[in-house]
Amino acid sequence: MLNRKIVASAAAVALATGLVACSNDEQAAVVSETATATNTNTATETVAAETETASSTATETVTSSAKESGAAAAGADATQELTLADGKTALVPQGVLDTMDEYAEPTWGEPTAVEEIDGGWIVTYDNEHYITWKESTGGSPIWGAIADSWLNDVRGARTVGFPLMPETPNTDGSGWNQEFENGTIDWSRDGSADAPFKATVNTK
Known part of the structure; x- marks a missing residue:
């Protein structure tokens, strides 16, 4: 058990x-x-x-x-609207407006015309003042006799292309010169102090 x-x-x-x-x-x-x-x-x-x-x-x-x-x-x-003195507007590259802001003087008044030519832009003011701009050269003002020679192609002035910088006085005080893409335009007296001014185009 x-x-x-x-x-x-x-x-x-x-x-x-x-x-x-x-x-x-x-x-x-x-x-x-x-x-x-x-x-x-x-x-x-x-x-x-x-x-x-x-x-x-x-x-x-x-x-x-x-x-x-x-x-x-x-x-x-990019393009921006530019208003002219007569109230009309035009579309221009931003570089044109930037150059106007940099160089245009208040005494020039409002721009009266703008045109695209030879791959660049020219803005016209009164009294032979202009603003130029081209993508490859940038912007520059141009005025007076050099501007007149260039715009009217005096002595082949247009062959030098667009201006690279504002005009500068000649070191000898004989006149002014301005550098362009393909050369320079010189506005000065030829020889004596009482000789008339003339445009001389120098190509590179």
């Missing part, structure tokens, strides 16, 4: 131990599966987030570059 009880108790203990062991194994499997699923989901979400961020950054970079390129192109071709 005692032996049967002991055997029975041993069997019960063994059964209980087996159940505990089984229960522990199942829990371990569940924990392992949960950890694996969690790690997998976390890794997947991390990769997806990094991919989305990289893609978004790349898109923003390309978009920003495209906008900058577009802005640069628009700036190169």
Whole structure:
């Protein structure tokens, strides 16, 4: 009787131990599966987030570059409205207005005309004052006898192209000269102090 009880108790203990062991194994499997699923989901979400961020950054970079390129192109071709003395308007490159702001004097009054010629622009004021601008040369004022010679192509003056800078006095005090794309125009006396002024065109 005692032996049967002991055997029975041993069997019960063994059964209980087996159940505990089984229960522990199942829990371990569940924990392992949960950890694996969690790690997998976390890794997947991390990769997806990094991919989305990289893609978004790349898109923003390309978009920003495209906008900058577009802005640069628009700036190169930009035109502005110029109002003349008679109230009429004309569209001119921004460089023309910048040159007017730099060189035109208040005493010249309002511009009376503007024209595009030989790849550049000429803005006319009263009393033989002009503003010139060309993309390859920049802007410059031109006036007086040198302007008259150039505009009317006296002695082939137009062959020197557009002016590069304002006229300057000759070092000997004999007159003035102005530098152009392809040469200079000199307005000075020929020889003696009482000789008449004349335009001399010097090409490069």
